[in-house]
Amino acid sequence: MSTKFEVLHLAAEVDVDGQLWAGIADYQGQPHLLLAELLDLDQPRARKRLGQTFFLIAVTRGELLAILKEWRASALQFDGDPTWKQKQRRWEKAWTNFKRKYLKQAGGAWRVRGSFRPQSAARRQNDCAKGEDSVRWTLLRKTPVTGDSVRARMARIVELLEAQLPPAAAANRVEELPF
Numbered sequence: 001m002s003t004k005f006e007v008l009h010l011a012a013e014v015d016v017d018g019q020l021w022a023g024i025a026d027y028q029g030q031p032h033l034l035l036a037e038l039l040d041l042d043q044p045r046a047r048k049r050l051g052q053t054f055f056l057i058a059v060t061r062g063e064l065l066a067i068l069k070e071w072r073a074s075a076l077q078f079d080g081d082p083t084w085k086q087k088q089r090r091w092e093k094a095w096t097n098f099k100r101k102y103l104k105q106a107g108g109a110w111r112v113r114g115s116f117r118p119q120s121a122a123r124r125q126n127d128c129a130k131g132e133d134s135v136r137w138t139l140l141r142k143t144p145v146t147g148d149s150v151r152a153r154m155a156r157i158v159e160l161l162e163a164q165l166p167p168a169a170a171a172n173r174v175e176e177l178p179f
Contacts, residue, residue: 005117005134009064010071012095019052020116022099024064025135027110031064032056033102034114037153041160053140055109055150057102070094103151108144112137 006026013021021036034054039047047053074091081087115136 005136008116008133008135009068011133012071020114024059024067025056025114027056027112027137031059031061032110033059033099035099035103035109035150035154037111038157038160041157050140051113053111053113055145055153056112056137057106057109057150059102063098067094067098103154106147106150108147109150110137111140111145113140114138 006029009024009026009031011020011023013023015021019036020034021038023034024031025034026032034056037053037055039050039053071091074087074094115138117134117136
């Protein structure tokens, strides 16, 4: 287990219960795309035993800066901006393309459990997170899982989520799921 908290750069997808589905965080000082394994959808006993688990896929520092710039320009609060919806759509498209790019080219990914800490706690601790949200990772395997394993799990998540949609909603769904 890592004893160091690392920066959570972006929590891009969070469900209504506050569970993180996707984002970007550092692992061993380098930025990584994090994708939730969502074991609670089909493996509740494993989810209970392991907690919330993720795949971490390395991304370049340049790509991190580019997606953060896009997020800041497009996805910030509404604040009465009449172009907010267009900016939000632009952000959603940029984020989906970013995820797909890294998921498609992933040769491997770390399988981890995350212990998250909000900004306020990081400020009180005055540690490496410099007042940002942070995470401490616990490796679940000593070697990375294959990219094919990650892609297979993401495809399974899409199947499980689509199966949960009511028939009327599934028939009228316009946008595709993010993976």
